[in-house]
Amino acid sequence: MRLPERPTGWFAACAAGDLKRGDVQSRRLFGESIALYRTESGRVRASFATCPHLGANLGRGTVCGEYLQCPFHHFAFDGDGKCVDTPYDGPVPRQARVRMLEVRERNGLILVWWDDEGRAPSWEVPEHDQQGWGLPRLKCFRFKGHPQDTTENSVDLGHFATVHGFSGVEMTERLQTDGPEMTARYRFIHHLGPAAWNVEFTARVFGLGYSLVEVHIPKLGSRVRLFVLPVPVENGEIELRLGAAAPDGPLGRLQRSIVSRATLWLLARDANQDIPIWKERVYLERPVLARGDGPIGPYRRWARQFYPSLQTQSSEVA
Numbered sequence: 001m002r003l004p005e006r007p008t009g010w011f012a013a014c015a016a017g018d019l020k021r022g023d024v025q026s027r028r029l030f031g032e033s034i035a036l037y038r039t040e041s042g043r044v045r046a047s048f049a050t051c052p053h054l055g056a057n058l059g060r061g062t063v064c065g066e067y068l069q070c071p072f073h074h075f076a077f078d079g080d081g082k083c084v085d086t087p088y089d090g091p092v093p094r095q096a097r098v099r100m101l102e103v104r105e106r107n108g109l110i111l112v113w114w115d116d117e118g119r120a121p122s123w124e125v126p127e128h129d130q131q132g133w134g135l136p137r138l139k140c141f142r143f144k145g146h147p148q149d150t151t152e153n154s155v156d157l158g159h160f161a162t163v164h165g166f167s168g169v170e171m172t173e174r175l176q177t178d179g180p181e182m183t184a185r186y187r188f189i190h191h192l193g194p195a196a197w198n199v200e201f202t203a204r205v206f207g208l209g210y211s212l213v214e215v216h217i218p219k220l221g222s223r224v225r226l227f228v229l230p231v232p233v234e235n236g237e238i239e240l241r242l243g244a245a246a247p248d249g250p251l252g253r254l255q256r257s258i259v260s261r262a263t264l265w266l267l268a269r270d271a272n273q274d275i276p277i278w279k280e281r282v283y284l285e286r287p288v289l290a291r292g293d294g295p296i297g298p299y300r301r302w303a304r305q306f307y308p309s310l311q312t313q314s315s316e317v318a
């Protein structure tokens with residue numbers, strides 16, 4: 001069995017700062033052409049990009065005040081996707097409408113809700129306490145992969161030693177799940193040249209597209225936040241945005257910038273060790289698990305909620 005390529009949930013399209021007022025992005029997300037834009041008043045919107053008039057790509061359009069104007073015959077669409085203006089004298093065609101996607105601007109990121117059947121969001125990614133924290137610095141990778149695999153990384157304890165060279169990896173608490181949220185806490189020893197640090201990780205996962213990992217290094221008294229943000233794009237490929245954010249320190253913004261850059265470099269180095277494996281990995285419905293793997297089974301049971309079509313199939317079978 002293959003997992004559906006597009007799980008239901010919130011997925012990060014870009015950093016909020018990368019979409020300025022008046023910007024329009026033409027994107028391939030969830031196997032669809034999507035127009036992502038920010039109006040002059042600052043609202044972020046996403047719509048399916050095919051103009052209902054004669055099929056032009058609205059992602060190449062222009063923001064006019066609160067509307068998105070098609071590049072072809074300048075029909076303008078409002079925040080509900082309704083055509084509200086044309087350059088012609090006649091009435092605006094009432095059927096001219098584009099389907100909108102739900103968008104949130106949260107934690108310095110732009111999140112888009114995907115559901116194969118177009119169902120409305122049934123949960124939210126919470127706003128994290130940003131007091132004293134910088135916004136995440138992001139780096140994007142694109143490769144053949146699946147959000148379930150990249151998120152599974154957080155609970156695949158065995159690979160931390162074999163792929164990344166960490167030692168002493170252990171869960172410090174049982175895996176907790178609460179609806180679309182999952183929390184995993186563990187610690188390990190991170191080796192960097194001759195240095196070694198005890199590191200404590202708390203991975204807070206909201207669906208398959210959004211993980212926040214709170215990192216604490218007691219010896220250095222330091223904390224950083226990591227973000228793991230996969231989104232299906234097309235043809236079985238994902239974009240994986242990795243993010244790092246650091247708190248204010250005695251050196252202020254400079255410290256924040258140096259720490260977040262260094263953290264992102266380390267995170268990207270780890271991802272470059274995972275990606276060649278993810279690219280060729282095959283999803284096994286019945287993997288042969290072993291003691292020491294970490295809670296991969298509970299993780300996969302939790303992840304099934306993001307594939308409503310599989311739940312329908314299994315209830316049909318039952």
Ligand code: FES
Pocket residue numbers: 051052053054055056070071072073074075
């Ligand atoms: S195709 Fe968009 S206005 Fe004509």
Ligand SMILES: [Fe+2]
Pocket residue numbers: 153159163164270274
């Ligand atoms: Fe990994």
